[in-house]
Structure formats: C-alpha cells, structure tokens
Amino acid sequence: MNKLVIHTIASICLVLASAFGASADTLSITLDDAIIRARSHSVDAAVALNELRTAYWEYRTYRADLLPEVSFSATLPAYYKKYNTYQADNGTYNFVRNNYLQMNGELSVSQNIWFTGGRLSLNTSLDFIRQLDGDYYNRFMSIPVALTLEQPIFGINNIKWNRRIEPVRYSEAKARFLSASEDVALSAIQHFFNLLMARENLNIARQNYDNATKLYSVAKAKREMGKISENDLLQMEINVLDAKSDITNCESTLKSNMFALRSFLAYDDNVELQPVEPSLIPQTDIVYSDALDRALSNNKFAKNLRRRQLEADYNVAKAKGNLRQISLFAQIGFTGASNEFNHAYNPLKDNQVVEIGFKIPLIDWGKRRGAVKVAESNRQVVENRLRQETQDFNQNLFILVERFNNQKMQLGIANSADQIARQRYDTNVQTYMIGKISTLDLNDSQVRKDESRQKYINELFQYWYYFYQLRSLTLWDYASGTGIDADIDRILKQ
Incomplete structure (x- = not known):
C-alpha cells in the first residue's frame, strides 16, 4: 500500500513537473516584443552599435586635433x-x-x-x-x-576642411545608427510574420484534415446508401491524404521559421515561440511632402549627399594646392x-x-594641371550622381507613401474577405453533408478560405513593413507623432 501511494505521488509530481516545464519553455511573443528584443539582442543591432562606436572614436580623434597637445x-x-x-x-x-x-x-x-592650417x-x-x-x-x-x-x-588647409567634413560625417553615422535600428525592426517583422504565417498554415492544414476526415466518413456512409458515386468517394479519400501531407509540410516549415526567429532574437533552443497576431494598427495617413521634409532633415541619405559633395570639393582644392x-x-x-x-x-x-x-614645378608636362582637371571632372561626376540619387530617393519615398496609405484599405478588404470565406466554407460543409452541393464546390470553398486567410496575414505583414520602412527613412514615429532619437552618449557607454 505504501509503495502504491509513493508511486502515485511520484507519478503526479512527474506529470506536474512536465507540465510546468512545458509551459516555461513556451513563450507568447507580440510584434512589439520581437522588435524590442531584436534591437537589443540581435547580431544586426550589435553590428550597428560597433559601427557607431567606430564613427564616434574617429570623430573624437578629429576633435583632439583641434585641442592643444x-x-x-x-x-x-x-x-x-x-x-x-x-x-x-x-x-x-x-x-x-x-x-x-x-x-x-x-x-x-x-x-x-585651423583657420591658417x-x-x-x-x-x-x-x-x-x-x-x-x-x-x-x-x-x-x-x-x-x-x-x-x-x-x-x-x-591645402586640411584642418579647415576637416572642420567642415568630420561633423557631417559623424552626424551621418548617428543617423545611420538610428536607421539601422529601424532596419533591425524590419528584419524582426519579417521573421515574426514568417512564423505567424507558418503557424496559420499549420492550423489551416489541421483544420482541413479534421474536416476531410469527417467528410470522408460521411462520404463512405453515403456511398453505402448509393447517394454518391465511387469517384466522389475516392476524391474525398485523396483530400484526406493531401491534408495529412500538408500537415507534415507545414510542421517542417514552422520548425524552420521558429529556428530563424529564435536565432535572430537570441533565444535558447528549448524556447518555443508563439507569435500573437497584431490586432491594433496605427491609424494614420502620411502626406508625401511632410515625409520628404522629415527624410531630408533626418535621414542619413541627406547627410551622405552633403559629405560626398564636401569631399569632392576638398579633392579639387587639394589638387590646386599641389600646384605650388x-x-x-x-x-x-x-x-x-x-x-x-x-x-x-x-x-x-x-x-x-x-x-x-x-x-x-617649372616643367612637369602638365601633370599637376591634369590632376586638377581630373579632380574637377570627378566632382562633376559626383554632382551628377547626387542629383540622380536624390531623384531616385524622392521617387521611392513617394511610392512608399502611396503604398502605405493604400495598404490600410487593402488590409480592411483582406480581413472582410477572410471572414466571408470562412463563413462560406462552414456553410458549404453543412450543405455538402445534406447533399446539396458537389465535391468540387466544397473543394473550391476550402481553397478560397485558405487563400483568404493567407492573404490577410500577408497584407498585415505588408502594412507593418511599410510602416517601419517609413520610420527608417524619415526617423519619425507616425504612431506617436514624435521624432526617433536616441541618447548616443548613453548608448556608447553601455
């Protein structure tokens, strides 16, 4: 009797320990959670921080040249x-x-x-x-x-030119770090929605398998009563096999995407992530002119243009200074x-x-004059490239703003289509059981249901991806209406 009691207690403890262990290894994660963790734990975030530190010490070196030694x-x-x-x-x-x-x-x-060199x-x-x-x-x-x-x-007065170039270079580096942080968020969004889509596909496959199994049982009974043909029965059996195969493929895809997100966010291998579908989205419309002004003020692109123009001017001045x-x-x-x-x-x-x-030089066969002409020609090339890059940047930003503003409507349409398709499929299942529709109509409604659900998840992903792309380009949070900034000094001391 004592052995039986001890064995029972041990079994209960083992079951409870397994249950608590399983729940401890399962982690529900929202999109915001994934983005926040990616910015602090991902390899991409570490690379961006190291690049910022390199730029900071280069700027400190330049500043030290202006101080007494x-x-x-x-x-x-x-x-x-x-x-x-x-x-x-x-x-x-x-x-x-x-x-x-x-x-x-x-x-x-x-x-x-600095003013004389x-x-x-x-x-x-x-x-x-x-x-x-x-x-x-x-x-x-x-x-x-x-x-x-x-x-x-x-x-050439190198110190004077450095006073013009180096602050712009460091300002560009800080803007690049902020944009890189938003790019990390974009990667997190992509990994998150890949896992969310894989989980939805697995849920769809399991639901389809359960429905196919139930319908196959009904079809066998109808066949015995002679209400359907042998061809329809075989088709229902094929549907069961296809649904079972889909479950296997979806499970494999889910594990692969789980590993990718877990690795990106630096979680342990025993953690099972459960993505939570985003239910709230920022209700905002973006005006292109406003987005362009913010991008040209905050984005690394504008500072990069300024730095490259200054460097081209510096090379011309350097070549002219070498004449004598x-x-x-x-x-x-x-x-x-x-x-x-x-x-x-x-x-x-x-x-x-x-x-x-x-x-x-008295006779150099035009070597130094040629160097000046080369520098001036290179400056013209840089200026032409900067104009073209500016046009491309403005055009890409315009397209992105238009896509984002349209995406909210696309998301609403996809959500309505998803709900209608699911209602239609549930209705057709009941209708098929009473013999009012054919197998082809039932299969068509199932395909429409699956496609509508996948389209909704994809449209949701596109919305968030466009939103964070705009954040990265403008360094402006359109949800809160505030600029995206960071305490660079505090970050560098971490």
Missing part, C-alpha cells in the same frame, strides 16, 4: 663608443674615436591653427653630453623657451650652453631661426 620626449641615456669620420683642414679624412654619454629631454605644447609650438629642452675618453668633461645646452611656427602657404608649395618655419627663443648645469640657464642668448622654403 602636450608631449614629452627624452633619451635616457644614449651611449656611443665608435669611430666617426673627421675632415682635416687640408681636406684629408681620418677616423676619430668617440666615447661619450648623451641625454636629452624636451617638453612641448602644440596647437593646430599652421602649427604653433612652445618648447623647452635640455641636452647633456659627458666625454668619457681623454679630457673628461660635461656639457649642458638648454633652451628654456622657444616659440615655433610652421605654416604652409598656398597649400611654399612653407614658412620660424622659431624665436633663448638658449644657453655651459659645462655646468646652472650656468646653462644664465646667461642666455637669443635663438632665432627663420626658414622659408618653396617648391614650384
């Missing part, structure tokens, strides 16, 4: 014991042995001058030499302060030298250097 360089120490060539007064050469220790250090503060530096340095052979001695040379200016003249090169180097400061450290700083002497160098 403090650097310290030193040689501690350098030891030399070798022979060097020495030229005497009579022009003869000899080898002289050197054996000395050398140390030096320099501290500098440099600042790029030059570089201004403030330096201080100290050099030390100790002779280790012959007459031992120490030697110090100091430059307490030196102000240095390096300035290209007539050349003149550079200025000027340094003013103080220096001192002595055998003692203290005397190296007192007294001090003026230290002034001014250099002006230039490089102007």
Whole structure:
C-alpha cells in the first residue's frame, strides 16, 4: 500500500513537473516584443552599435586635433663608443674615436591653427653630453623657451576642411545608427510574420484534415446508401491524404521559421515561440511632402549627399594646392650652453631661426594641371550622381507613401474577405453533408478560405513593413507623432 501511494505521488509530481516545464519553455511573443528584443539582442543591432562606436572614436580623434597637445620626449641615456669620420683642414679624412654619454629631454605644447592650417609650438629642452675618453668633461645646452611656427602657404588647409567634413560625417553615422535600428525592426517583422504565417498554415492544414476526415466518413456512409458515386468517394479519400501531407509540410516549415526567429532574437533552443497576431494598427495617413521634409532633415541619405559633395570639393582644392608649395618655419627663443648645469640657464642668448622654403614645378608636362582637371571632372561626376540619387530617393519615398496609405484599405478588404470565406466554407460543409452541393464546390470553398486567410496575414505583414520602412527613412514615429532619437552618449557607454 505504501509503495502504491509513493508511486502515485511520484507519478503526479512527474506529470506536474512536465507540465510546468512545458509551459516555461513556451513563450507568447507580440510584434512589439520581437522588435524590442531584436534591437537589443540581435547580431544586426550589435553590428550597428560597433559601427557607431567606430564613427564616434574617429570623430573624437578629429576633435583632439583641434585641442592643444602636450608631449614629452627624452633619451635616457644614449651611449656611443665608435669611430666617426673627421675632415682635416687640408681636406684629408681620418677616423676619430668617440666615447661619450648623451641625454636629452624636451617638453612641448602644440596647437593646430585651423583657420591658417599652421602649427604653433612652445618648447623647452635640455641636452647633456659627458666625454668619457681623454679630457673628461660635461656639457649642458638648454633652451628654456622657444616659440615655433610652421605654416604652409598656398597649400591645402586640411584642418579647415576637416572642420567642415568630420561633423557631417559623424552626424551621418548617428543617423545611420538610428536607421539601422529601424532596419533591425524590419528584419524582426519579417521573421515574426514568417512564423505567424507558418503557424496559420499549420492550423489551416489541421483544420482541413479534421474536416476531410469527417467528410470522408460521411462520404463512405453515403456511398453505402448509393447517394454518391465511387469517384466522389475516392476524391474525398485523396483530400484526406493531401491534408495529412500538408500537415507534415507545414510542421517542417514552422520548425524552420521558429529556428530563424529564435536565432535572430537570441533565444535558447528549448524556447518555443508563439507569435500573437497584431490586432491594433496605427491609424494614420502620411502626406508625401511632410515625409520628404522629415527624410531630408533626418535621414542619413541627406547627410551622405552633403559629405560626398564636401569631399569632392576638398579633392579639387587639394589638387590646386599641389600646384605650388611654399612653407614658412620660424622659431624665436633663448638658449644657453655651459659645462655646468646652472650656468646653462644664465646667461642666455637669443635663438632665432627663420626658414622659408618653396617648391614650384617649372616643367612637369602638365601633370599637376591634369590632376586638377581630373579632380574637377570627378566632382562633376559626383554632382551628377547626387542629383540622380536624390531623384531616385524622392521617387521611392513617394511610392512608399502611396503604398502605405493604400495598404490600410487593402488590409480592411483582406480581413472582410477572410471572414466571408470562412463563413462560406462552414456553410458549404453543412450543405455538402445534406447533399446539396458537389465535391468540387466544397473543394473550391476550402481553397478560397485558405487563400483568404493567407492573404490577410500577408497584407498585415505588408502594412507593418511599410510602416517601419517609413520610420527608417524619415526617423519619425507616425504612431506617436514624435521624432526617433536616441541618447548616443548613453548608448556608447553601455
């Protein structure tokens, strides 16, 4: 008796554990749930975030070039014991042995001058030499302060051009990240509706199998009474076999689409996702002119056009700057030298250097002029492409807006057709049982029912896909009437 009770209790616990385990592994997921999880867990979202981080650090590097740079360089120490060539007064050469220790250090503060393209530096340095052979001695040379200016003249001002290009590039990267987030949502929508369609097809196949089995039983009874022909009975049997085959195919498709969505959303393999059909849709109409204004203000496309135009202008300016090169180097400061450290700083002497160098090609057979013409021609090509891309973008946006506005009506029609087709099929099943319609009419109503249901799910998918495509292009949420933005600094710190 005790063994029986224990066995019964264990069996009940096992059944309950299995039931709770099965329910724990089954997860109902809405379209919003899939989109939210895709934006935080999918591989596509991780790739978009890494691309944003790369653009951010490139922008930080550009910003750092505009700030003062403090650097310290030193040689501690350098030891030399070798022979060097020495030229005497009579022009003869000899080898002289050197054996000395050398140390030096320099501290500098440099600042790029963006409006001229030059570089201004403030330096201080100290050099030390100790002779280790012959007459031992120490030697110090100091430059307490030196102000240095390096300035290209007539050349390209890279810093000025970077100030124009890099902010646009970073703004483009941020817009690209926001659009990529919406593209992740598009992928999630596609995977979600693939699974939803597969589940609906499986439900349809199972319902058709149950109905076909029931109708086949009725047909056998009618055949025994001689009310239908042998051909109709065989047709009903074929319907049962076809319905059973459809169940197998639909189960395979469901598993495949389940795996795809589960992998995309980074769920474990033991999780069974149950998609919930969206019941509410945003009730909004979109005006093309408004969508175009938002797209040109927010979308990465407009910023991409601006960046490419600036880069083409930069290449032309760079080619023209290479026609002639003149550079200025000027340094003013103080220096001192002595055998003692203290005397190296007192007294001090003026230290002034001014250099002006230039490089102007006299005969280059038109090479540099040709480079200018090539850059100008490339700029014309870029400008033509930008005009064509702008026209294509405007046209595609117009078509998308029209399709979205029409899709709400298409969805309503598909919903009505789905309900009517199901009512018609249910009526025909009852009518067939009493012998009022033929097998062909019944099969036709079943096909219409299945097609109407599939068409409704497909129209629902198209509606949401168009909606998020418009969000991606305009970076505007038409459901809430707010712009799509993100705290980029917070995202980058995650």
